[in-house]
Amino acid sequence: MTSTASEMPNMTNAGDIQQETILVLDFGSQTAQLIARRVRDQHVFCQLVRHDLSAKRIKELAPKGLILSGGPASVYADGSPQVDPEIFELGIPILGICYGMQAACKAMGCEIKPSTSREFGHTEILRKDGGDLFAGLPEKFTAWMSHGDRVENLHENFVVLAETVDCPNAAIKHRERELYGIQFHPEVTHTQHGENLIGNFIREICGCEGSWKISSFIEQECEVIRERVGNSRVICGLSGGVDSSVTAALLYKAIGSQLTCIFVDNGLLRNGEREQVEYEFGEHFKTDLHVVDARDRFLNGLAGVSDPQEKRKIIGKTFIDVFKDESKDIDDARFLAQGTLYPDVIESGANPDGPAATIKYHHNVGGLPKELGFELIEPMRMLFKDEVRLMGKELGLPDKLIWRHPFPGPGLAVRCLGAVNAERLATLREADAIFIDELYESNYYHKVQQAFAVLLPLQTVGVMGDARTYEDVIAIRSVDTDNFMTADWSRLPYDLLQRVSTRIINSVRGVNRVVYDVSSKPPSTIEWE
Ligand SMILES: Nc1ncnc2c1ncn2[C@@H]1O[C@H](COP(=O)(O)OP(=O)(O)OP(=O)(O)O)[C@@H](O)[C@H]1O
Ligand SMILES: O=c1[nH]c(=O)c2[nH+]cn([C@@H]3O[C@H](COP(=O)(O)O)[C@@H](O)[C@H]3O)c2[nH]1
Ligand SMILES: NC(=O)CC[C@H](N)C(=O)O
Numbered sequence: 220m221t222s223t224a225s226e227m228p229n230m231t232n233a234g235d236i237q238q239e240t241i242l243v244l245d246f247g248s249q250t251a252q253l254i255a256r257r258v259r260d261q262h263v264f265c266q267l268v269r270h271d272l273s274a275k276r277i278k279e280l281a282p283k284g285l286i287l288s289g290g291p292a293s294v295y296a297d298g299s300p301q302v303d304p305e306i307f308e309l310g311i312p313i314l315g316i317c318y319g320m321q322a323a324c325k326a327m328g329c330e331i332k333p334s335t336s337r338e339f340g341h342t343e344i345l346r347k348d349g350g351d352l353f354a355g356l357p358e359k360f361t362a363w364m365s366h367g368d369r370v371e372n373l374h375e376n377f378v379v380l381a382e383t384v385d386c387p388n389a390a391i392k393h394r395e396r397e398l399y400g401i402q403f404h405p406e407v408t409h410t411q412h413g414e415n416l417i418g419n420f421i422r423e424i425c426g427c428e429g430s431w432k433i434s435s436f437i438e439q440e441c442e443v444i445r446e447r448v449g450n451s452r453v454i455c456g457l458s459g460g461v462d463s464s465v466t467a468a469l470l471y472k473a474i475g476s477q478l479t480c481i482f483v484d485n486g487l488l489r490n491g492e493r494e495q496v497e498y499e500f501g502e503h504f505k506t507d508l509h510v511v512d513a514r515d516r517f518l519n520g521l522a523g524v525s526d527p528q529e530k531r532k533i534i535g536k537t538f539i540d541v542f543k544d545e546s547k548d549i550d551d552a553r554f555l556a557q558g559t560l561y562p563d564v565i566e567s568g569a570n571p572d573g574p575a576a577t578i579k580y581h582h583n584v585g586g587l588p589k590e591l592g593f594e595l596i597e598p599m600r601m602l603f604k605d606e607v608r609l610m611g612k613e614l615g616l617p618d619k620l621i622w623r624h625p626f627p628g629p630g631l632a633v634r635c636l637g638a639v640n641a642e643r644l645a646t647l648r649e650a651d652a653i654f655i656d657e658l659y660e661s662n663y664y665h666k667v668q669q670a671f672a673v674l675l676p677l678q679t680v681g682v683m684g685d686a687r688t689y690e691d692v693i694a695i696r697s698v699d700t701d702n703f704m705t706a707d708w709s710r711l712p713y714d715l716l717q718r719v720s721t722r723i724i725n726s727v728r729g730v731n732r733v734v735y736d737v738s739s740k741p742p743s744t745i746e747w748e
């Protein structure tokens with residue numbers, strides 16, 4: 220069978236989930252991802268799905284529990300997202316958080332209204348009842364709230380577990396069903412005992428044992444890969460980045476010499492990157508490594524294109540074309556392995572069960588051509604970056620590689636805003652190398668999670684050697700993040716920024732201005748395109 224990108228062969232299908240799973244129904248909360256991470260911290264697999272997933276589909280997926288996330292809307296507003304009321308008949312324990320609680324209560328016949336006193340930030344929670352959800356928690360604790368609506372006229376079927384000064388129904392439980400609601404957010408670290416509360420829900424109430432560990436995931440995936448691949452060969456797109464290196468290491472563990480790695484020099488790489496990959500993977504790892512020089516092919520394809528989504532699509536397609544051509548000489552190369560991660564999948568809106576918003580087409584997911592010509596193997600499609608790093612460690616990869624900053628597959632093309640050509644790429648490459656060098660020199664490289672330079676599509680006026688200049692602007696970006704779904708800009712020391720700026724302006728021809736990006740994600744993203 221030849222798979223197309225839209226079929227997504229190893230997407231979760233009915234019956235796919237063997238391990239105990241919690242599903243988070245996403246109502247658009249900024250912290251929905253965080254809920255999933257918190258659940259996984261308890262060694263229980265957790266997936267984000269769309270808020271209106273039908274009860275029928277949920278039953279097929281057979282989760283041990285459901286968590287309804289918060290969300291920006293008001294449940295009483297026209298067109299606001301609602302749950303399928305049938306989910307309350309499935310007999311699966313449910314925890315509603317903020318909007319999720321309000322949506323559940325509305326479905327159960329309670330009234331939700333705008334509150335006269337809204338609660339944002341730290342709020343004291345006062346417990347009123349024992350109960351499993353709060354087991355082991357103190358009578359009073361501080362939680363993080365962010366709501367303007369509240370549940371009024373609580374139905375008699377509910378009992379109140381906790382209140383705050385301004386919110387009489389801060390935590391509730393249905394008398395007959397395993398249905399809980401909390402108006403505060405246990406997933407954020409500002410909430411005291413949030414971890415215990417989530418732990419109580421998934422272990423005591425949903426009955427999860429918590430056996431989902433990276434080491435068992437590796438063994439399980441190796442089995443799945445061996446079974447799927449049989450005696451065929453697997454081509455792995457290897458970029459030298461964390462994700463594909465871990466993918467390659469996992470595949471090597473599973474199928475050994477049936478693996479061929481292809482590194483594509485797409486002309487969009489950073490200074491010295493090709494040499495580094497050739498050295499590290501050719502010398503240290505005994506894999507069959509093909510290095511393909513496809514610089515002209517990519518740059519010709521990108522000529523005259525400045526739309527970011529268009530760039531990603533062209534790059535995604537060219538990658539596949541290169542993989543196809545290169546694998547012509549490789550016998551029975553049926554499979555293509557990629558280091559696709561969960562955030563790539565979610566942000567591309569590519570999971571039919573998942574939340575729908577398309578933020579950008581990651582070149583390796585939404586940017587893939589329809590007729591792929593390979594069956595995809597994406598063992599980490601359900602993992603977050605920090606989990607992949609753990610897996611890399613478990614598989615014995617060196618720290619230097621595991622802790623490398625991520626570098627997007629479309630490379631410098633999405634950091635060279637506007638036209639992409641050899642000359643502009645050279646300018647960007649030089650500026651980027653200086654920034655990274657200074658980060659290493661000052662021991663900041665490993666204190667931040669991702670840093671890079673961006674070449675802006677505009678010129679500004681400068682004065683150099685008493686003469687007017689009208690030249691390019693370089694933006695530098697550095698972020699602190701643990702899972703790349705949310706991020707804050709790094710508070711780099713001024714003298715470091717100053718050294719970077721001086722070195723770039725003095726030595727990179729055609730640049731007369733450097734700016735530092737002070738935006739967080741959200742509302743910005745980490746990359747500029
Ligand atoms: N230059 C390249 N040659 C071959 N394959 C590539 C190249 N760049 C990206 N890919 C493929 O696309 C996938 C996604 O790229 P992405 O940048 O997200 O991951 P990565 O490079 O492996 O890790 P990191 O996020 O740490 O950079 C890679 O896992 C790899 O399979
Ligand atoms: O392989 C990739 N293909 C892409 O198209 C792509 N876009 C963003 N990124 C990387 O993803 C992380 C989050 O980036 P954003 O905040 O810009 O969405 C950051 O680490 C980005 O570098 C990509 N990686
Ligand atoms: N954080 C939330 O889920 C907010 C829910 C709803 N919009 C409110 O203001 O109450």
Ligand SMILES: [Mg+2]
Nearest residue numbers: 460626627628
């Ligand atoms: Mg990369």
